[in-house]
Amino acid sequence: MKEFFEFLSFADANVRYVTLGSMLLAGSSAVVGCFTLLRKRALVGDAVAHAVLPGVCLAFILSGTKNPFILLIGAFITGWISLVAIDFITSRSRIKEDTAIGLVLSVFFGIGILLLTAIQHSGNAAQSGLDKFLFGKAASLVGEDLIAFSIVAVLLLAATLIFYKELKLLCFDETYAKTIGFPVRGLELLLTTLTVLAVVVGIQAVGVVLMAAMLITPAAAARFWTDRLGVMLVLAALMGAFSGVAGAYVSYTAPAMPTGPWIVLIISMIAILSFALAPGKGWIARIIRRQRNKKLILEENLLKLLYQLGEAKQDFSTNRPLQELLQKRAIPAKEAKYGLGKLKAQGYLEKTKNGWALTHEGITRGRRVVRLHRLWELYLTQYLHLASDHVHEDAETIEHIITPELEQRLLEELNYPALDPHSAQIP
Amino acid sequence: MNAFWIILTGSLVATCCSLLGCYLILRRMAMVGDAISHAVLPGIVIAFLLTGSRDSVPMLIGAGLLGVLTTFLIEFFHRYARVQSDAAIGVTFTWLFAIGIILISVFAGQVDLDQDCVLYGEIAYVPLDLWITEGGLSMGPRTVWTIGAVTILILLFIIIGYKELFLTAFDPGYAAAIGVSTSLWYYLLMTAVSLTTVASFESVGAILVVALLVAPPATAYLLTDNFKTMLVLSVILGIVAAFAGYYLAVWIDGSIAGAIATVTGFEFILAFLFSPSRGILISKKLVEPVQQQV
Numbered sequence: 001m002k003e004f005f006e007f008l009s010f011a012d013a014n015v016r017y018v019t020l021g022s023m024l025l026a027g028s029s030a031v032v033g034c035f036t037l038l039r040k041r042a043l044v045g046d047a048v049a050h051a052v053l054p055g056v057c058l059a060f061i062l063s064g065t066k067n068p069f070i071l072l073i074g075a076f077i078t079g080w081i082s083l084v085a086i087d088f089i090t091s092r093s094r095i096k097e098d099t100a101i102g103l104v105l106s107v108f109f110g111i112g113i114l115l116l117t118a119i120q121h122s123g124n125a126a127q128s129g130l131d132k133f134l135f136g137k138a139a140s141l142v143g144e145d146l147i148a149f150s151i152v153a154v155l156l157l158a159a160t161l162i163f164y165k166e167l168k169l170l171c172f173d174e175t176y177a178k179t180i181g182f183p184v185r186g187l188e189l190l191l192t193t194l195t196v197l198a199v200v201v202g203i204q205a206v207g208v209v210l211m212a213a214m215l216i217t218p219a220a221a222a223r224f225w226t227d228r229l230g231v232m233l234v235l236a237a238l239m240g241a242f243s244g245v246a247g248a249y250v251s252y253t254a255p256a257m258p259t260g261p262w263i264v265l266i267i268s269m270i271a272i273l274s275f276a277l278a279p280g281k282g283w284i285a286r287i288i289r290r291q292r293n294k295k296l297i298l299e300e301n302l303l304k305l306l307y308q309l310g311e312a313k314q315d316f317s318t319n320r321p322l323q324e325l326l327q328k329r330a331i332p333a334k335e336a337k338y339g340l341g342k343l344k345a346q347g348y349l350e351k352t353k354n355g356w357a358l359t360h361e362g363i364t365r366g367r368r369v370v371r372l373h374r375l376w377e378l379y380l381t382q383y384l385h386l387a388s389d390h391v392h393e394d395a396e397t398i399e400h401i402i403t404p405e406l407e408q409r410l411l412e413e414l415n416y417p418a419l420d421p422h423s424a425q426i427p
Numbered sequence: 428m429n430a431f432w433i434i435l436t437g438s439l440v441a442t443c444c445s446l447l448g449c450y451l452i453l454r455r456m457a458m459v460g461d462a463i464s465h466a467v468l469p470g471i472v473i474a475f476l477l478t479g480s481r482d483s484v485p486m487l488i489g490a491g492l493l494g495v496l497t498t499f500l501i502e503f504f505h506r507y508a509r510v511q512s513d514a515a516i517g518v519t520f521t522w523l524f525a526i527g528i529i530l531i532s533v534f535a536g537q538v539d540l541d542q543d544c545v546l547y548g549e550i551a552y553v554p555l556d557l558w559i560t561e562g563g564l565s566m567g568p569r570t571v572w573t574i575g576a577v578t579i580l581i582l583l584f585i586i587i588g589y590k591e592l593f594l595t596a597f598d599p600g601y602a603a604a605i606g607v608s609t610s611l612w613y614y615l616l617m618t619a620v621s622l623t624t625v626a627s628f629e630s631v632g633a634i635l636v637v638a639l640l641v642a643p644p645a646t647a648y649l650l651t652d653n654f655k656t657m658l659v660l661s662v663i664l665g666i667v668a669a670f671a672g673y674y675l676a677v678w679i680d681g682s683i684a685g686a687i688a689t690v691t692g693f694e695f696i697l698a699f700l701f702s703p704s705r706g707i708l709i710s711k712k713l714v715e716p717v718q719q720q721v
Contacts, residue, residue, distance in 0.1 A: 042513040043458050092707050093699060095452075099645050102457035103695060106638035110688020113635075118681035209465060209633075210528075213521030220514040258532050261525040268522035275508035283508040 003253050015252055017146050022244030022263060024146075025205045026214055028153040029198040030222075030240030031160055033215035034233050035191055037223065038171040042216045043098070044083065047105040048199045049211035051082030053112025056133050057119060066130070068148065072200055075133075079196040082108050109208070136207035136260040145204065152201045159194055160233070167191065168229050206260035213264040214240065221271035224278035243267035297400050298331070298339040300369045303348060304399075305329050306358050307366030311427070316363055321355035367427045373399040374420035374427075375410045381421045382414065388421035432554040432568050434673050437687055439574045440627040441665030443581045444639035445647075447620050449658050452644050453596045458513070459501065462520035463617065464624045464636045466497040468527030471625060476534060487577075487625050494621020495614060497523060553630055570630055577626040584619055585658075592616065593654065631684040639665055642691035649698040649705050664694055 006012075036042055052075040059074025060066065082104050089100040116130060160167065169177040170187045178184050195215070203211050222236035247263030276283045305325055310316035322340070326333060340356055343349045348362035358366060373395045380391040402410070420426055451460045467490035474489030497519055504515035558569040585592065594602035595612045603609055620640070627636050647660035672687030679686075700708045 037511070037514055040511065040513060042511070042517050046461075046517065089699065093649060093705060095645055095648065096455050096457075098455050099452045099457040099641055099648075102461050102637055102641035103645050103692070105461070106635065106641060107688055107692030107695070110635055110638050110685045110692065113685030114676070114679070114681040114689050115685075116682075117685060118679050121680045209524055210521055212517050213525070216514050216517035217521065220510055220518055223511075223514075256532055258528060261528040261532075264521055264525035265529060268518060268525065271518055272522075275504060275510055281509065286509075 004249075015248070018251070018259065019245055019248040021146050021149050022205060022248045022259065023241045024149045024153040024244075025202045026218070026240035026244035026263060026267070027237040028156045028240075029202045029211075029214040030218035030236040031233050032156060032191075032194050032198040033217075033219040034222065034229070034236050035160075035167055035171055036195055036215060037219040038229075039191075042219075043101050043212070044086065045195055045199060045215035046212035047082055047086060047101045047108075048079045048196055049203055049208050050105045050112070051108035052079045052200055052203055053133060053208060054078050054108055054115055055112075056130065057112055057115035060119060060130060061115065068144070072148075075200045075203070076196055078108065079200055080192065083192050083196065133203060134208055136203065136205050136210070136258075149201060152197055156194055156198060159190065163187070163190060164230075171229070206263060210260050210264045213267065217264070217267045217271045218243075221267070221274040224274040224281045239267060239270050243270065293400075295339075295342070298335060299343055299348075300365075300400055301329070301331070302336065302339050302343060303358070303362060303366035304369040304373070306349075306356065307363065307370050310358065310363075311370070311425075316358055319350075319352050319354040319357045324355070369399055371427050372402050372407060374424060375407070375414065375417075376402070377422070378414055378417055378420050378426070379410055391421065429554040430673065432571060433683060434669055436553050436568070436571055436574060436630050437669030437673060437683070438666045439571070439578045440623075440631055440636075441639050441643065441669045441687075442662050443574070443578050443623040444627065444636060445643040445661035445665035446581060446585055446658060447616070447623060448640040448644035449647070449654070449661055450592060450596050450616055451620070451640060452648060453654075457641050458516050459498065459617070460620055460640045461637045462501065462516045463494045463497050463620050464633045464640070465520045466523035466527075467493045467621055467624050467628070468524055468633065469493060469530055471628065472527055472530040472534070476530075487573075487622055490625035490628075491618055491621045493523070494624065495618055497621075498614065498617040574626045574630070577622055581619055581623060584615070588612065588615070597654075631687070635684040635688045638688035638691050639668075642688070642695050643668065646691070646695045646698045649695075649702045652704075664691070668694060 033042070033045065036045055055074035055076065055078030056071050057074075058078070059071050062074075063070045085104050086097070086100045089095050089103070090097050095103070119130065166177070166182055166187050167190075169182060170184065170191070174184060177187070198215065199211055202214050206214060218236040218240040219232070221239055222232045225235055226232050243263050243266040246266045247259050250262045250266075251257045251259040274282065277285075279285050302325070305328060306320065307316075309320055309324070309328065310318075322333070322336065325331075326336060331339075340349060340351075343362070344351055344356075348359055348365060350357050350359055376395040376398050377388070377391040380386045380394060381388050417426055448457075448460065451457050470489040470491075470493030471486050474485040477489075478485045500519045501512075501515045504510040504519065505512045510518070553568050553570045556569050558567065558572060591602070591607050591612050594605075594607055595609045599609045602612075624633070624636050627639075631639070643661040643664040644657070646664050647657045650660055651657050668687050668690040672690045673683055675690060676683040676686035698706065700706050703709060
């Protein structure tokens, strides 16, 4: 706990740089990542991250210095070329986008490694430290780096804010953007430039391979919590920033731990938890929804069954044994018993020694399901001209979904009918 | 002699990768290959920690399992959690790779793997690690035996399963209709990719495996429309790259694996520009008159 407060107090200048640096990086690349994710081009960031390496090496060979600014320009140029190359290859040949990404990524990286090793073998003492680009150096960020990160982060955020509306349209409806006269090519270039910028700076913190995670993972996680772009951007930035701080904390308490991989591990955990737990879109929420629907369908089918039995004999008050129900409709006995029990607890059924009977509420609800079923059958035969023996299956499904408003519309469209296609009374 | 062993290793790696790569790029799964090649890292580290040696068999098993797990996770995220497919790939492999790097740092004293080696391997050391039998007979570099065995396995796999692999890649619907299990062959293919990745790992590293998986098949894809020709062509292109890459690396004194990747890229550019049927500098003259007739 003491360590935790020491960490939070930022008394150590090194901690301050590492934490703020990781936070800025992770936060700003997450924002850019949201746009690439929504354009379904998430892996492009991975290609840029690898393609940065030859640029760094070339800049070093040509300039002979390790001035970070010059290296960044080199990185920016090859990163940018790699994206143009991917576009060019996919548009001018039959190579698919995933192949083009894999190709550009590995070949650019291969060239980078070739140059890097050649520089290392050349005996030039100034070269040491270039390989920091491979795995990042988040733990050794200094004041100068922090200034560079802050400038880039501000630039990225400002560009996103200024062009928010345009970028949004580009992500969701490119064709419409083109029709109303937006400079789509220009916007694509802007987004490309922003991606390259985020990668070029971020790579120094987490390294070549893990940079892709800084772009993709927070965006993918945030996507599960909201449908609004603005909220998604803020969420992704917060998740990214949090994992940046947490990663810095881990490597503060255990100095042997690499900061970059920990940042990625933490943001991945957040993402995986989001995939599983997010309300609405998450995996578990989906399972629960499916279970609930299944239960609803079972219950409505049982009510419908009892109603139909009562209707056939014009007698709703006699109790009917389970056996009789199962004869009319094949429901697994265990499920049927469970459903009947549930319905009794809700007050739709009564149970006596002889079997089950509908209560007043049960009759009303059962009648509604039967009515919807027959209305839909009639609608299908009258409006879609389906044969009357083809409509039952469809009605079995839709009877559980139709809302009261839709029911009213159906009644109006069909002019309050009395009989369904099988000449049964519509109750 | 060293040059011979290095080029032989490079050619064997290139053969396995190019063959499997043809299936990957036709199934639009090039990036899944990329993901697997990164994600096997924790498998290698764990196998290393459990057995305490660089013995090939446990590593192949560990990484093979991780490779299948990766494919499974990507499928799972995509199908059950409905994560968009490219994001599912990106999240899965970076996550597993990060775990691998963290494991290496935690057990730094015990694991004889360094981070650079993971990324670009060290094919130049291949001739140094000799397999010497108990009788004292030198059988040549250990890596050559490992990758040689894997190459034979891959060749057998492709020859025996040629029809099934072909059908599931081109027409999964038809394959399913005649009773070929698409998911079985999918996972078999992915296991083969993982095995190849691990066997090639020490010599060329994670990312350059991707160069050999993607670049030669993509080049061959621009040169022919016949699948068998494409398989053969991509193997030839891969082997040529291994040769040329070795001498390029010697010439500028750099990483051999990096040079091989550079050459595969160069081959692709040549095919992209001058392919007799599809080169962008050639095809215009051939295609335009046809379009005018229409």
